[in-house]
Each structure stands twice: as structure tokens, then as C-alpha cells.
Amino acid sequence: MESLTSRQKKALATRQKLLKTSLDLFNKYGFEHVSIEQITKACHVSKGTFYTYFPSKYDVILEKFKELDSFYSTLENKIDPLLPASGKILELYQEQMKYLTTVIGKDLMRTVYTAAMTNQVEQDHYLINPQRKIFQLMNIYIEEGIQQGEFRQDLPAARIQAIIQRCMRANVYDWLIHSDDFDLATEMAQFTAIVLSGLKNNQ
Incomplete structure (x- = not known):
């Protein structure tokens, strides 16, 4: 070089x-x-x-925040391929929450969420951009879950992903407005497990 x-x-x-x-x-x-x-x-x-x-x-924030997507790329090969789709999603979110709390931190995340709620950010902003690595991975796992009969057949993959994404953002938002005794990784695991249970095919 x-x-x-x-x-x-x-x-x-x-x-x-x-x-x-x-x-x-x-x-x-x-x-x-x-x-x-x-x-x-x-x-x-x-x-x-x-x-x-x-x-x-906003691009200043994104420059720092995009470190997350590099992190997600390293996770792809670490998730056990034998896990069911719901297990892969839970593991992905668990690792994401650990990274947010230990590397990114509350200050930057508050700034990202605040910026996303102002009119200074384009409509298709980074938090919901479908090209992000985490959403691409999520879509793979959801499609896998539908094909294998784990997830409901009456909802398209895009709708299931939208529901799971809201679950993630809601937990992160709660973490940002609560005191330090809010364990993001634990809360995310419990809440996501409940949401995923409702998305499973019970027939």
C-alpha cells in the first residue's frame, strides 16, 4: 500500500x-x-x-454510526447456521445491543435518534435504509423462517421485518430515556422473543 x-x-x-x-x-x-x-x-x-x-x-453522525454495518458484516459468519431463523434473529440482536452499549454509547445514539426526528434528515434516513447490512441479514433469516414453516405464511417477509425493526427501535428508545439500570441486551432479548413468538406459524 x-x-x-x-x-x-x-x-x-x-x-x-x-x-x-x-x-x-x-x-x-x-x-x-x-x-x-x-x-x-x-x-x-x-x-x-x-x-x-x-x-x-447528519452525514457527520452517519460517518461514525456506519461503523455498525462493518460490525454486522463480521457477525454474519459467527451466527450458528443450525439455529432456527428466530434464534439467528435473537442472536443478531443480542450482539447488536452489546455493541451499542459498549462501543457506540448512549450519547451518540441519542444524537442519531434526535436527528432522525428533525426535518434536517431525508425521509429515507439511515435508521430505516433497507440497504443496511443488518436489514439484509434480517431479510435472509425471515425468508428462511417462512420457507421452513417457522414463521407465519399470511404475512410477507417485508411486513415481518417491519415489525421486528420496530421492536428493535422501541427497545433502543427505551434504553435512551431510562437510567443506567436498563439492561438493553436483556430487555431486547425478552421483548424480541415475545414478538417472534407471535410471528411463528402455530398451525
Whole structure:
């Protein structure tokens, strides 16, 4: 691999500084209360420099949050292929919740959810983008569950996925508004198991 030139190193450093400063300001003042001008002043760069690296404030958050999708890619080969589809979904969510609590953290997740509820975010925002790795994996498991007769036959895979996604977002939201005694991984496992039970084919 070729080494970076001094110009490339400077550009990378500027981008990282913009990313860190933006996230720090979002956490301190709230996403909707921080302007791009505040970010650029704190970094001593122009607005044009900011837009060179990030199309919008929300893209700053996504840059950090997209680390999740790299994590999901590593999970794909770790989930036991002999588990039923519901078991694979539970294991996927368990690992996701552990990652959110130990790596991503509440501050960034609060910022992501706050930003998603403002008019500064496009309609098909990252939290519900079907191209995300976790949703692609979920669809594989759901289709598998339908084909093997584990899940109900009267609901399409897309509808089942929408229900399970709401389950995930509801638990994460509860985690964000509760104190630290809210165990996200445990609550997610219990709640998701109940939801999955209702989606199973009982015939």
C-alpha cells in the first residue's frame, strides 16, 4: 500500500477533526442546536472545507454510526447456521445491543435518534435504509423462517421485518430515556422473543 502524501495526511487530519468536534458539540448542545458555522469556527476552517468532507450535519453522525454495518458484516459468519431463523434473529440482536452499549454509547445514539426526528434528515434516513447490512441479514433469516414453516405464511417477509425493526427501535428508545439500570441486551432479548413468538406459524 502506498504511503499517504503530506497533503493527504493533512486532509485526513482535517476530516477527523471536523468529525470529532461535530460529535462533541452535538453531544454537548444537541444536534438541532449546533450549526455548521459553530463547527467550522471551533475547527478554524471555512464552511467550504466542511462541505468538502460532509454534505450535511447528519452525514457527520452517519460517518461514525456506519461503523455498525462493518460490525454486522463480521457477525454474519459467527451466527450458528443450525439455529432456527428466530434464534439467528435473537442472536443478531443480542450482539447488536452489546455493541451499542459498549462501543457506540448512549450519547451518540441519542444524537442519531434526535436527528432522525428533525426535518434536517431525508425521509429515507439511515435508521430505516433497507440497504443496511443488518436489514439484509434480517431479510435472509425471515425468508428462511417462512420457507421452513417457522414463521407465519399470511404475512410477507417485508411486513415481518417491519415489525421486528420496530421492536428493535422501541427497545433502543427505551434504553435512551431510562437510567443506567436498563439492561438493553436483556430487555431486547425478552421483548424480541415475545414478538417472534407471535410471528411463528402455530398451525
